[in-house]
Amino acid sequence: MSYLGENIPKLGFGFMRLPMLGEKIDIEQTKEMVDLFMSKGFSYFDSSWAYNGGKSEEAMKAAIVDRYPRDSFQIATKCPVWIVKTKEEAENMIWTSLKRTGAGYIDFYLLHNLGDSRTQSFDDFEMWDYVHELKAKGLVRHIGFSIHDNADALDKILTEHPEMEFVQFQLNYDDWESPTIQARKCYEVALKHHKPIVVMEPVKGGLLANPATSVRKIFEDANPSVSLASWAIRYAASLDNIITVLSGMSTIDQVRDNVSFMEKFKPLDQDELAVIEKARKAISEIPSIPCTACQYCVKGCPQGILIPNVFATYNRKLVYNDLASAKSRYGLETRFNGKASDCVACGNCERVCPQHIGIIENLRTIAEELEK
Structure with missing residues (x-):
């Protein structure tokens, strides 16, 4: 069965951790990173109204929108309305994003960071109806939301808002059985509601690219010629119903590494999945607070x-x-x-x-x- 975004390459470029020159984004290095990314056939770029105080969206305009045909890439951005105080401020976020990016329209527009008390703001400001209006006007192509919460919260939102076309949440092999992140359970909820997924934090903010020595050894023994990050990104991309897997790349070397194994992406085979399971077990054995998040x-x-x-x-x-x-x-x-x-x-x-x-x-x- 086909799904929204199935033809989008499975590596997305997260514009949250761009290279910096002091307080400013290094636009020339960002352009170089974008050029390499695009030259390998990738096209999905993710930002937010809030990233870098708006500089991330402005960098999209300078590095992508002003330099490539509009139909050659997808722009995703988000509205974190829980940081503003009025409905008018919440509704104005899309216009700010459109101005900053210069994109004309947003391909994937997300209600940003639902979960806990934040979800209420989207109800209070009637954002569910508003994003429908934006779509009807052609200002956004697809509507969805990102969430940092558990599977029950995700299930509740998707039950109340079946009109949402996709969902974005944290998913990586370490958090697959996490009692707090609940990546597997969230994934199963998304499948139950037939919603395609944009994966964020596949490398857990970079933590899985530099794991403990015991975990590193497992991967290096299995295949010393590939990066540790490749295991994490390929794990997420190997799942069904994935639109793309976001990587918050900060250097040209990170882009080179990511495109090297995702340009001709192959899902993990059974032997590789067994390595992942072994690594997951090793992580679980490292001393930590043994909380099961029973609440x-x-x-x-x-x-x-x-x-x-x-x-x-x-x-x-x-x-x-x-x-x-x-x-x-x-x-x-x-x-x-x-x-x-x-x-x-x-x-x-x-x-x-x-x-x-x-x-x-x-x-x-x-x-x-x-x-x-």
Whole structure:
């Protein structure tokens, strides 16, 4: 059965982590990266109204729109309306994006980062109806949304809004069975609703390109001639119903590597999938907070701390030794919710934790390390 985007090459270019010159995007290097990407037959570019304070969308105009025929590429961008206060501001986001990109129309327009309390903003500002109007006017070609939440939240949104044509969420081999990210469960929900998928974070923000030594050895023993990132991107691209797999490329070398194995893409075979499973098991054996995201602790927390989410961010530091990534993700998770330092040590969480985790002590440690 055919699906939206099945003929789009399975490597997409994420415009969130572009090369920088001080506070400005390095446009000349970005052009070089775009040229290589396009020369190998790839065509999907992803941004957002919010990336780099709008500079990402402006870079799209300079590096892509002003230099290539409009029908030779797809532009995707997003509206994070939960950061504005009025319906008018929310509706104006598309016009800002169109002006910045100069694209004339947006191929894939997404309601940005649904999940938790953020979803309510899209309801309050009637954005579901608004994006339909944009499509009817020809300003956008396809409408969908990105989400950072669990499978139940995704299922609820797709049930309430079957008119959405596609969905974008985090999917990689490490998060496939994650109790917080729930990549496999989200994937199955998308299939149930017959929605094609744009994959984000296939390399988990770069973490899977530089895993622990024990994990690295598994991949290098299997095939020392390919990059670690290639395993992660090919894993996601091998799944059914995928529009494209986004890679947030920051250097020309990253583009060279990605196009080298995706230009003539071959899905992972059974032997390669067995290597992935072995690596996944090795990651799970690295010491971390053993939270299963059952959510029992969240219900009784008087400070509104999403404890499993907070633990998941800290596990990035424990498993991958990447403090910067842990801090960045922690900032996102606690932007609208309680911080680890808000804990009042009431003990409600520890009384109901089936894993008997020392939650209070862990939150104290996380506050010391991630809130500096």
